[in-house]
Amino acid sequence: MSRTVELKGTAASRGLAKGPLVAIAQGAERHRTTQGDPSAERRELQNAVEQAAADLSRLVDALEEDAAAVLEFQIAMLQDEELTGPVFEAVAAGEPAPAAWRKRMEAMMAEYAASEDEYFRAREADIRDIRDRVLRALGGGNGRVAAAGAILVGDDITPSHFLETDWSAGGGIVLARGSAASHVAMLARSRAVPMVVGLGDIASALAAEHSLAILDGGAGTVLLSPDETHKRQYGLRLRAERQVRQREAESLLAPARTADGVAIAVQVNIADVAELAQLDAAACDGIGLVRTEFLFGAGPELPDEEAQYVVYRRYLEWAGGKPVTIRTLDAGGDKPIAGLTPQGEANSFLGLRGLRLSLARPEVFRVQLRALARACAHGPLKVMFPMVTHPFEMDQAVATFDEELRALQEAGVACARPALGMMVEVPAAAIAPEGFRADFLSIGSNDLVQYVTATARDGTTTSHLYDPAAPAVVRLIEGLARHGRARGIEVSICGDIAGDPEYTSMLLGAGLRTLSVAPADLGRVKAAIAALTLGRG
Amino acid sequence: MTNDNEVRVSVLMTHPVGLHARPSVKLTKLAKSFASRIELAVEEDGPWIDAKSIVKVMAAKAPANRLLHLRASGADASEAVTALADLVRRDFDEGASDVAHG
DSSP, rough: OOOEEEEEEEEEEOEEEEEEEEOOOHHHHOOOOOOOHHHHHHHHHHHHHHHHHHHHHHHHHHSSSHHHHHHHHHHHHOOHHHHHHHHHHHHHHHHHHHHHHHHHHHHHHHHHTTOOOOOHHHHHHHHHHHHHHHHHHSSSSSOOOTTTEEEEEEEOHHHHHHSSSTTTTTEEEESSSOOSSHHHHOOOOOOOOOOOOOTTTHHHHHHHSSSSSEEETTTTTEEESSSHHHHHHHHHHHHHHHHHHHHHHHHSSSSSBBBTBOOEEEEESSOOGGGGOOOOGSSSSSSEEEEOHHHHHSSOOOOHHHHHHHHEEEEEEETTHHHHHHHHOBTTTTTHHHHHOOSSSTTTTGSSTTTHHHHOOOHHHHHHHHHHHGGGGGOEEEEESSOSSSSSHHHHHHHHHHHHHHHHHTTTTOOOEEEEEEOOOSSSHHHOOSOOOOOOEEHHHHHHHHHHTTOOOOOOTTTGGTTOHHHHHHHHHHHHHHHHHHHTTTEEEEGGGGHHHHHHHHHHHOOOOEEEEEEGHHHHHHHHHHHOOOOOO | OTTTTOOEEEEEEEEOOOOHHHHHHHHHHHTTTTTSSSESSSSSTTTOOOOHHHHHHHOOOOOOEEEEEEEEESSTTTHHHHOOOOOOOTTTGGGGGGGGOO
């Protein structure tokens, strides 16, 4: 048993977690571009299969018996030459290892899927898991998918890796670098996955020597190899935290009102349609932000109009008449999408991202606009464009939308025109919003703070300067709220500070009346609102 | 493989979901602990499959309440079939709990 080590980093997503440590393989180091000769391919495959089995064994040691049994099956499969033999033969015959592996696993998945017995059919998921785990170990992906309940340790983690991970049994994230303002941190907060970032290079090295950790996302601390006293304290704190969450849950379903009776609309930010399953529409005033990046980044190909339409419609059906605001593709910056966003831009946050990219790639943009116009026939949809910098961009986006709408109407396809608004995240738009033809505004404070303070939101060296409460930021928010009242258009905020009770008073004080927050923050933001007195209307 | 020291036994499998993932893991693990060649079959006259391969064992899809036929040949053949038959009779040491894992 290793000695207990305590590390202190930056809090990125609150919550407590205890679990086995699993290293996140870094994609950049192992990304394969060329195929080696058959013997090198064979060696790589052998290593990948062994690594996958070893990772699973390590997890099994730290899991409860029931959860471990599921993984035992996967380990046994990986260790069976009947499974791997045909793949090694294909590789010896010149096939690339990832393709040969995928082919064999998918053939097996099809066999299981075709079974008459439900229990056998369910094993398809295990084979898929094995397929992906080995493919990742081969370097085809960005990292390995750990079993539920694990604490992932590494330099950084990609949003897709986060989304592929099963968080249903707890677990957390510990990063040597990373940032509390990154998209992964945002996802972690929305799914209530505890996360600590900026621990420095020592984190990965130390994690290799320890197998168990206790993570306190709120305090930004990580205990490696906790002793019995730590474990007992963890149990007590977990119980206390559950009580706090219980209290928040009680204010969850009530409409948000300040202590002096001012009604505040509290909406949710959603990144993935799967999140709706765990969320009660009655707990919020609609969806203030649907991110569409993950829909676009999920598969090898961009989603077609029908696929997008089906997903967008589901949001509206879920909301049951409450407003749903969908943001058009916001790729670029720290959200690259293969084949779409430019490669090797010197400064991607100042480059072709958000609406700039959509206007540069109209063939992709128009597909999304058509899907949105069709979805609008099913409920009160609002559509907003990200990273709008100049009024002509907004004019161009609105004109493009109307062209597609007209084409659909002429073709007799059911569709409607949603309210068309914009994100305010570029200082140029925040300082002079009056020039933009927008039906509503939504303040993207994460980027706005980054651009106003000239501080990278993913940087750790300058994180002390990234201040969402900087007077310059507050003044911009006040100005936007005033602009909205004068024009009679809604101004909301959907950045991280909307979901942080520390800023609730500042935001309402600046004049905002609509906040859009991560689902996990709904309860505590409503509780914070209820404790405030605005003293004016 | 009709071999001079081949040992055979047939045992009724009562495990509620048949020879599925967890029982198969236990069975193949145990089989691998013996040096002998060990095979099993759902029908008395085969096809016989390698009891050390989970891929093969799962593919046999042995259902519940059926006889499972075991045969082994090698130095520890009789210990092997005895141990494996015992495991099946003990319901793989888990009874109904595997159902929940479906």
